[in-house]
Amino acid sequence: MVDLRTQYERLKADIDNSVAGVINSTAFIKGPDVGLFEEELQRYLGVRHVISCANGTDALQIAMMALGLKPGDEVITTNFTFIATVEVIELLSLKTVLVEPDPGTFNISVEAIRKAITPNTKAIVPVHLFGQCADMEPILELAHSHGIHIIEDVAQATGAEYRFSDGTVKKAGTMGTVGCTSFFPSKNLGCYGDGGALFTDDDGLAAMIRSITNHGMKVRYYHDTIGVNSRLDTIQAAILRVKLRHLDEFNEARLKAAEHYDRELGGLPGITVPQRSAFSTHIFHQYTLRIEGGRRNSLRECLENEGIPSMVYYPVPLHMQKAYLHLGYGADDFPVTTRLSGEVLSLPMHTEMNDEQLSYITGCIRSKFN
Ligand SMILES: *Cc1c(COP(=O)(O)O)cnc(C)c1O
Numbered sequence: 513m514v515d516l517r518t519q520y521e522r523l524k525a526d527i528d529n530s531v532a533g534v535i536n537s538t539a540f541i542k543g544p545d546v547g548l549f550e551e552e553l554q555r556y557l558g559v560r561h562v563i564s565c566a567n568g569t570d571a572l573q574i575a576m577m578a579l580g581l582k583p584g585d586e587v588i589t590t591n592f593t594f595i596a597t598v599e600v601i602e603l604l605s606l607k608t609v610l611v612e613p614d615p616g617t618f619n620i621s622v623e624a625i626r627k628a629i630t631p632n633t634k635a636i637v638p639v640h641l642f643g644q645c646a647d648m649e650p651i652l653e654l655a656h657s658h659g660i661h662i663i664e665d666v667a668q669a670t671g672a673e674y675r676f677s678d679g680t681v682k683k684a685g686t687m688g689t690v691g692c693t694s695f696f697p698s699k700n701l702g703c704y705g706d707g708g709a710l711f712t713d714d715d716g717l718a719a720m721i722r723s724i725t726n727h728g729m730k731v732r733y734y735h736d737t738i739g740v741n742s743r744l745d746t747i748q749a750a751i752l753r754v755k756l757r758h759l760d761e762f763n764e765a766r767l768k769a770a771e772h773y774d775r776e777l778g779g780l781p782g783i784t785v786p787q788r789s790a791f792s793t794h795i796f797h798q799y800t801l802r803i804e805g806g807r808r809n810s811l812r813e814c815l816e817n818e819g820i821p822s823m824v825y826y827p828v829p830l831h832m833q834k835a836y837l838h839l840g841y842g843a844d845d846f847p848v849t850t851r852l853s854g855e856v857l858s859l860p861m862h863t864e865m866n867d868e869q870l871s872y873i874t875g876c877i878r879s880k881f882n
Contacts (some may be wrong), residue, residue: 530750543746561718564744568694573600585634590620619646640669645792662688668797703748766796776874
């Protein structure tokens with residue numbers, strides 16, 4: 513699904529040099545590269561604060577802690593996402609309110625959010641799924657008019673851009689109260705282990721986030737709030753500094769591969785290629801087809817027999833996951849999510865795909881669907 517090796521070989525001299533530099537300095541925790549990476553990412557995103565942490569799941573949890581959400585507060589998010597998004601809501605004893613995605617873009621439905629808001633709603637977590645922004649303008653309007661925080665889950669969309677109706681363009685993760693991302697190796701901006709970060713323009717919130725990532729202290733050994741231990745390793749920060757310089761080029765390469773897929777698979781009966789929304793760029797963390805007529809699993813097997821990997825993101829809606837049955841939803845409560853779970857198929861997508869690989873994959877699919 514991803515080819516981290518070829519990418520590494522292309523960047524090897526710079527990466528090896530940066531990693532060796534950290535090891536030579538022995539500044540493994542909070543070395544200079546951590547602060548420098550935060551500043552460079554801040555500049556890239558056009559946001560006032562970037563605070564790094566240990567992974568994307570921590571980033572989401574820290575955001576909810578820093579906003580002072582209390583047990584019972586309702587948090588609205590999409591049923592069609594990776595488990596991390598709801599896991600942290602439940603860990604903090606907040607109340608998870610799941611809503612349907614839009615079947616075209618896979619992103620959270622604005623209408624569904626509107627219907628789910630109650631006086632107890634304290635936050636909305638739009639997930640910019642598969643590399644394309646959720647429709648943030650109406651979501652922000654809803655949030656402002658109800659005094660609700662927006663926590664953007666940017667794990668799959670670092671570098672994507674949203675265009676507002678007045679022409680303003682903003683990077684994913686810089687529109688809401690706080691943005692949370694992951695640097696897991698396969699993400700668009702990935703390190704060589706775990707990593708994550710939070711973005712915000714709010715100075716007070718940034719200070720609170722920084723304190724929570726560091727055991728709730730501002731002055732050493734004086735603990736003002738309950739915190740966690742969540743740090744980005746210096747070695748990972750050094751790697752990310754190299755890779756951030758290539759992020760736009762990485763995302764461009766993904767887009768090229770997606771265009772090849774679109775061209776070859778676009779007209780096939782029973783296959784729907786990913787819908788592009790007018791308001792967002794798509795940086796294709798995943799290239800995800802919808803396969804109708806119950807043929808998804810047989811296509812997947814067929815690809816496997818030809819040595820082509822594919823994945824189902826995500827096979828089971830969150831409301832049907834064993835650990836989340838206590839949320840109390842009925843099996844039929846989310847027809848859109850349920851249908852998508854049965855139809856989606858993600859194809860190999862990374863920065864190193866060549867025409868030969870793409871043609872082999874699309875040729876195999878075309879032979880089955882023509
Ligand atoms: C990857 C991912 C996360 C979690 O990131 P980790 O760094 O693996 O903890 C959260 N949300 C979404 C949508 C993701 O894809």
